Amino acid sequence: MSGTVKALPVGATLFGQWRPLAARYPLVLASAVIVLLFVLAALCAPLLWTTDPLALNPLNRLKPPSAANWFGTDQFGRDLWTRTVFGARVSLIVGVTVAILSISIGLVIGLTAGYIRLLDGIVMRVMDGLMAIPGVLLAIALVSLSGASRFTVIVAITVPEIPRVVRLVRAVVLTVREEPYVEAAVAAGTRLPLILIRHVLPNCVPALIVQATYVCASAMLTEAILSFLGAGTPPEIPSWGNMMAEGRAFFPIAPRIILFPGAALALMILAVNVLGDGLRDRLDPKLARRV
Amino acid sequence: MLTFILKRVLATVPVMGVVALIVFLLLRLSPGDPAAVIAGDYATAEQIEKIRTQLGLNQPILVQFISWLGDLARGDLGVSIFSNLPVSTLIAQRIEPTLMLAFTTITFSVVVAVPLGVLAAWKAHSWIDRAVMVFAVVGFSMPVFVLGYFLIYGFALGLRWFPVQGYRSPFVDPGLFVSHITLPTIALSAIFIALIARITRASVLEVLEEDYIRTARAKGQAERKVLLVHALRNAAVPIVTVIGLGVALLIGGVVVTESVFNIPGLGRLVVDAIQKRDYPIIQGLILFFSFLYIALNFLIDIAYTLLDPRIRY
Numbered sequence: 001m002s003g004t005v006k007a008l009p010v011g012a013t014l015f016g017q018w019r020p021l022a023a024r025y026p027l028v029l030a031s032a033v034i035v036l037l038f039v040l041a042a043l044c045a046p047l048l049w050t051t052d053p054l055a056l057n058p059l060n061r062l063k064p065p066s067a068a069n070w071f072g073t074d075q076f077g078r079d080l081w082t083r084t085v086f087g088a089r090v091s092l093i094v095g096v097t098v099a100i101l102s103i104s105i106g107l108v109i110g111l112t113a114g115y116i117r118l119l120d121g122i123v124m125r126v127m128d129g130l131m132a133i134p135g136v137l138l139a140i141a142l143v144s145l146s147g148a149s150r151f152t153v154i155v156a157i158t159v160p161e162i163p164r165v166v167r168l169v170r171a172v173v174l175t176v177r178e179e180p181y182v183e184a185a186v187a188a189g190t191r192l193p194l195i196l197i198r199h200v201l202p203n204c205v206p207a208l209i210v211q212a213t214y215v216c217a218s219a220m221l222t223e224a225i226l227s228f229l230g231a232g233t234p235p236e237i238p239s240w241g242n243m244m245a246e247g248r249a250f251f252p253i254a255p256r257i258i259l260f261p262g263a264a265l266a267l268m269i270l271a272v273n274v275l276g277d278g279l280r281d282r283l284d285p286k287l288a289r290r291v
Numbered sequence: 292m293l294t295f296i297l298k299r300v301l302a303t304v305p306v307m308g309v310v311a312l313i314v315f316l317l318l319r320l321s322p323g324d325p326a327a328v329i330a331g332d333y334a335t336a337e338q339i340e341k342i343r344t345q346l347g348l349n350q351p352i353l354v355q356f357i358s359w360l361g362d363l364a365r366g367d368l369g370v371s372i373f374s375n376l377p378v379s380t381l382i383a384q385r386i387e388p389t390l391m392l393a394f395t396t397i398t399f400s401v402v403v404a405v406p407l408g409v410l411a412a413w414k415a416h417s418w419i420d421r422a423v424m425v426f427a428v429v430g431f432s433m434p435v436f437v438l439g440y441f442l443i444y445g446f447a448l449g450l451r452w453f454p455v456q457g458y459r460s461p462f463v464d465p466g467l468f469v470s471h472i473t474l475p476t477i478a479l480s481a482i483f484i485a486l487i488a489r490i491t492r493a494s495v496l497e498v499l500e501e502d503y504i505r506t507a508r509a510k511g512q513a514e515r516k517v518l519l520v521h522a523l524r525n526a527a528v529p530i531v532t533v534i535g536l537g538v539a540l541l542i543g544g545v546v547v548t549e550s551v552f553n554i555p556g557l558g559r560l561v562v563d564a565i566q567k568r569d570y571p572i573i574q575g576l577i578l579f580f581s582f583l584y585i586a587l588n589f590l591i592d593i594a595y596t597l598l599d600p601r602i603r604y
Contacts, residue, residue: 027425126313142317244436
């Protein structure tokens, strides 16, 4: 974000000295607050002056924003504020689950590929192939073959995210395995699994935390795209993508059906990405200097 | 040079093979019965069986793979379940709007982003630089369909400067083509402008530290020439690389943008196929786009040698 990464005072920790940090990265702090608000909204959705997100009220359809319906209502008379708040749940669940899954799977594959030469060639060719397939299309194919359910959508979004994690982990492994302390561990007769866990894994953690935020943002976006195109979260679940898809026919007369969930999605993805940039500057300065 | 091109062509073959294998296995290894999923909830056993035969799923898997690869090599991407037309024919019918949109997007993005990036690097750490970088972060996070609807809301429904949706061929009416393609191009470009501006800034900034830039300035070279001839030329390789990698994003973006703006291209073909559960179309388009992506990145690899004479293979 900010052009150069200034050296941090000795002893600065991730959460310590937040005051100078906040001054240096005001955008990152603001993003952290926004993400936190979304998480709180998702957790406490029923308490936030919401009603039943699925309650139909045909008499009250396509109403503009009012004291009773802050964001107005959609073509079935459902409260848009309620549905937007509940939509944060779907996005966050998908984003976090996909991040955890793809990082764990990518980590295991990357460690194996980086350490076992025999597998490396094969695994990396498969990853090259996977990366050449446009992620959204791959996810669409996976969903349309197994039927739309929350689980299928999460799997379908996870698969295209894995290759980048594998490449990242493998790159770290290839540098770390040449380090003197790893050679020393090998010479001392440390067994391979222990070397991986004790010496290689800790070196991957900073880059993986940064990557996890990017994967999370990208997964939330893909979920919305899939739902919007009709190959995502089942339509009865109020996700932002589903809301936007349903609002399409009514866009000229009631653009807010699309604009409110759309704005929420954009804000959430922006905040998570900026948070990722901040974490990268903090945890992975080598990477920060390169980009 | 010729041996290099030949080597690169040979190197793309395994990647294409892996893509073909992955796409082939998608249908065969997916949990449950894909034929039943494709046939829909109300299909009879007969209909499911018919789809299974049509997809060739009741032959031994090795036989399936070999005959499928043979079809691919002849350019046969399968037959649509719904319309019974070859997928390659359907692609040929719908490709024009998609190519046009991709072309206008890449052109517009490069024309806007490269000067922005050079400017940001030149005025590094100034307010211009900060503004460009904030714009880059926002542009990168802005979902294309959200931006698309905001643009329609503001410029088509509100100001009425542009039509709400649709597509006109430039070969029929260039004026209408421009008015129809403007908003989709802007929506789809945001992410590329962000990406390209960011890498241009980083790349030019790095080059500006080089000795030959100082030499150029010392001999009194005009600043404009220093930036464009000395700096940008040497910073070109990473920029071109990002444009190539960005094509993957472009393909995903095209599908969504065509859906928002009701453009009858390949993206709409995908969306229609999702609704009709026409899996062969989805599969054919995955292969088509993946091979296109591989081919484009192959061309970019070759372009490196033209951009930077130091790169010799």
